[in-house]
Amino acid sequence: MLEVKNLSVSINGRKILDDLDLTVRDGEVAALMGPNGSGKSTLSHVIAGRKDYMVESGDILLNGESLLDLEPDVRAAKGLFLAFQYPIEIPGVATLTFLKATVNAQRKRRGQEELSTPDFMKRVKAAANKLKISQEMLKRALNVGFSGGEKKRMDILQMALLEPSFAILDETDSGLDIDALRVVAGGVNALRAPGRGFLVITHYQRLLDYVVPDTVHVMAHGRIMRSGGKELAVELEKSGYRDYNAEPAVA
Ligand SMILES: Nc1ncnc2c1ncn2[C@@H]1O[C@H](COP(=O)(O)OP(=O)(O)O)[C@@H](O)[C@H]1O
Numbered sequence: 001m002l003e004v005k006n007l008s009v010s011i012n013g014r015k016i017l018d019d020l021d022l023t024v025r026d027g028e029v030a031a032l033m034g035p036n037g038s039g040k041s042t043l044s045h046v047i048a049g050r051k052d053y054m055v056e057s058g059d060i061l062l063n064g065e066s067l068l069d070l071e072p073d074v075r076a077a078k079g080l081f082l083a084f085q086y087p088i089e090i091p092g093v094a095t096l097t098f099l100k101a102t103v104n105a106q107r108k109r110r111g112q113e114e115l116s117t118p119d120f121m122k123r124v125k126a127a128a129n130k131l132k133i134s135q136e137m138l139k140r141a142l143n144v145g146f147s148g149g150e151k152k153r154m155d156i157l158q159m160a161l162l163e164p165s166f167a168i169l170d171e172t173d174s175g176l177d178i179d180a181l182r183v184v185a186g187g188v189n190a191l192r193a194p195g196r197g198f199l200v201i202t203h204y205q206r207l208l209d210y211v212v213p214d215t216v217h218v219m220a221h222g223r224i225m226r227s228g229g230k231e232l233a234v235e236l237e238k239s240g241y242r243d244y245n246a247e248p249a250v251a
């Protein structure tokens with residue numbers, strides 16, 4: 001379970017998140033929607049532990065434990081996974097090498113045995129097949145020259161291999177054509193599990209036709225303005241965000 005409590009965050013003295021409350025239970029898929037600039041990505045970065053933000057008050061708990069004093073890699077080892085809105089490219093490092101190093105580093109931190117190369121390859125092949133990721137792509141440098149859709153599928157592959165207890169997907173749908181969207185959504189749906197929560201950040205309702213959320217939260221001005229069930233996303237698709245004017249939060 002992820003609990004964000006009264007979280008206020010600023011960057012360079014400007015308040016971006018304003019007393020934000022959000023709870024996502026185990027097994028729940030929560031959609032976070034809202035106009036551009038409302039603070040959605042900031043929230044995901046602060047949960048993951050990125051440094052440029054000043055947490056002024058509040059707390060973030062994963063399964064009852066505060067994350068705020070923990071380094072990003074420790075948060076990841078506790079089961080947190082974040083797929084960035086803009087995935088990073090790592091020239092010179094083959095995707096397979098990167099994936100194996102990441103998976104084994106986390107297994108070590110979790111006190112699990114590292115996977116042998118054959119075991120790892122078996123898992124990667126199975127997961128990659130489902131996501132229509134070719135062996136050739138796995139040999140290329142991570143994300144270098146990948147299309148938008150390929151990068152997003154690679155993110156889902158990482159998520160499948162890391163088996164997080166809580167996953168945040170930040171606009172994983174942006175830049176995807178409908179076929180890639182289906183593949184990505186299928187990958188997410190396959191990972192839905194009673195012990196795993198998801199925060200799916202999206203600007204549009206389209207992804208939510210495929211990954212049907214349990215709850216929908218609308219963010220504006222750095223706080224949650226409205227929460228409801230999946231019908232809220234459909235309503236927003238019709239009315240847009242005009243009820244939540246898109247000016248940035250003011251300190
Ligand atoms: N590193 C940064 N430095 C200064 N301002 C930032 C930074 N990151 C985000 N912001 C500002 O914070 C606000 C929220 O941005 P963001 O979290 O990216 O919104 P969203 O993901 O909802 O579009 C915006 O006004 C943006 O300009």
Ligand SMILES: [Mg+2]
Nearest residue numbers: 040041085171
């Ligand atoms: Mg964003």
